[in-house]
Amino acid sequence: MRWAPIVLIAFVVGCKGPLSVPMVDRLDEKSQAEIDEVWENMLTPPNGLDRELLLDVILSQQLHQHGVDSLRFISEKQVGDGLVVMEIRFDRDDPLFDEFSVSYVDRRGRELRRERYSREDIDEEIRLLTEMSADAKGEAGQTDELTEEQAARRAEREERARVMREVLEPLTRDCDAAGTTTDGAEMTSVE
Structure with missing residues (x-):
């Protein structure tokens, strides 16, 4: 049972590691206070948790990045x-x-x-990539009749997706036949 939290983390975040985007989450006051209390619990007294248990707690909640100052x-x-x-x-x-x-x-x-x-740049790109993924899966609720602006946005996204596929081709070579990405997620085509 000692590895259950770590296995859960690996399942949730995939094999690519906890820091899945190049930015750290900024917590609200309540969440930050809870993390601060966890650190107090872990280090009061300073040697209260043994070496393995200290690491287990940090890994189980990703405290190396979550709620840090x-x-x-x-x-x-x-x-x-x-x-x-x-x-x-x-x-x-x-x-x-x-x-x-x-x-x-x-x-x-x-x-x-x-x-x-900046954080805003990262958030905007994640939003755009999410929309591109939804477009590729047909989940964007699009109709056959697009406005000129929507058609231009779609064309821009399709071109970005094409260039991304070319750049990322070495990572997807072996996955194409299986229909999965390197982290086990289903692949979708934007074409």
């Missing part, structure tokens, strides 16, 4: 002769500085490209 997450990926550096920054007291950034630097460390995404 600040977070800085850096990941790197070697691409050709360059390096992609992705960074998530979160500060509970300063929401204007929540961000996800992607930088590409050459081997000398010179920045060749840098993109910064």
Whole structure:
């Protein structure tokens, strides 16, 4: 039974890990107070929970990211002769500085490209991708008669989906025959 919460987490968030979007949730006051109380319970007294139990509690509620006061997450990926550096920054007291950034630097460390995404940027892209997915599945309640604006939006989404499929093709190659994505979710075509 010790692994039940962890298995539940893996089932809920999939095999890709708990931080499924490059941004940390900002909690309401009540939820934050509950998380703060959990931390007090865990560390009063400081050694009250043994090593394994401390880790179990943190993993079961994703406390490494959920309800934290600040977070800085850096990941790197070697691409050709360059390096992609992705960074998530979160500060509970300063929401204007929540961000996800992607930088590409050459081997000398010179920045060749840098993109910064705010919380609003991330939320908007998630909304758009969700709509694109609904369109692909036919769940958007669309009719055959589209306004000019709706037709233009649909065409833009279809083009974005086409480019995304091309870029992501190496990840979907083996899944195409099975009809699933790399995380077990059903694949849908936007065409």
